[in-house]
Amino acid sequence: MSSTATLLPGVDAGTSSPASLLEQFERDGLVRLPRLVSDDTLRGMQQAFAGRLRHLRWNNVDGYERTERYRFMVQDVLPLVQSLIGQFVGPRYVLCEAKGWRSLPTNRDFHGWHGDSWYDQSRVTGPVPREVKLAIYLTDVRSGAFQYIKGSHGKPPHHLSRTETDALPLDRMEEVLGPAGTAVLFDTSGIHRQGIPIREPRQAIFYNYHDPAVPLQQEDVDYYRYHPLLLNAAFLGGLSAEDCRALGFGEQATYQPGFIRRSEHRGFEAFLQHLYEARLLVGEWSSRIGGRALRLLRRR
Ligand SMILES: O=C(O)CCC(=O)C(=O)O
Numbered sequence: 001m002s003s004t005a006t007l008l009p010g011v012d013a014g015t016s017s018p019a020s021l022l023e024q025f026e027r028d029g030l031v032r033l034p035r036l037v038s039d040d041t042l043r044g045m046q047q048a049f050a051g052r053l054r055h056l057r058w059n060n061v062d063g064y065e066r067t068e069r070y071r072f073m074v075q076d077v078l079p080l081v082q083s084l085i086g087q088f089v090g091p092r093y094v095l096c097e098a099k100g101w102r103s104l105p106t107n108r109d110f111h112g113w114h115g116d117s118w119y120d121q122s123r124v125t126g127p128v129p130r131e132v133k134l135a136i137y138l139t140d141v142r143s144g145a146f147q148y149i150k151g152s153h154g155k156p157p158h159h160l161s162r163t164e165t166d167a168l169p170l171d172r173m174e175e176v177l178g179p180a181g182t183a184v185l186f187d188t189s190g191i192h193r194q195g196i197p198i199r200e201p202r203q204a205i206f207y208n209y210h211d212p213a214v215p216l217q218q219e220d221v222d223y224y225r226y227h228p229l230l231l232n233a234a235f236l237g238g239l240s241a242e243d244c245r246a247l248g249f250g251e252q253a254t255y256q257p258g259f260i261r262r263s264e265h266r267g268f269e270a271f272l273q274h275l276y277e278a279r280l281l282v283g284e285w286s287s288r289i290g291g292r293a294l295r296l297l298r299r300r
């Protein structure tokens, strides 16, 4: 985990000082950040991500998750970045989710324009609690870019109806096209989506920061979204007290002991499990039979 200074090596004090980035973020709800990671780090992130995209997560394989047709989800990607977030979003914010996805080519607006719903809107009725995401592209993005309506943040987030979508001020839309390594920070209450058409697969990771004390909407409690981060000890050297706080060390607000996620595919999973057991059994028999045949051959 690096400090702000080392994570922002290329900040040009003239045009993108932290103060001007902050001003832009407050006004528009999003800000493109200077390149946050070195070429080597980016390559490492791309390799690690590609490794997780090789297989569906299953049994002893830690791969991707698939719950929809157009995206492969990778959970718990390493939180490599901690930078200006504290300044941007205040002292109580914690990295609450680190995940990325590979989006597949399509013309379908499968996600649609929305603000991210995450907190319990029946219990939190005052000002919209701030949540920000830091997005980093791992592939060059020439289509299917992240799109954001500038200045639309700060209102209770929801999925937009057809009528609301038709009335969107698209002249205020920022489209974040850019090479791998492009980073953008956005207030998730602002209206956004992945643009269409997506002409080539896009890989991106999204780090989510909010105050874990804010009550979550029921659907995210049921799913155990924003579970405490699962971290790799190899990367946890030399952390400052602030790094530890921002990573949620000791934070139990969202922890659910013994959590069991309800599966929507129980029958199908049971079927696959039986099939796999049958496969193991066949493997065991064939190695026994093979071993016996080999012994017989040797005796001859
Ligand atoms: O994939 C995208 O570009 C949009 C992602 C998004 O809606 C989100 O992370 O909240």
Ligand SMILES: [Fe+2]
Residues within 6 Å of the ligand: 114, 115, 116, 192
């Ligand atoms: Fe979103």
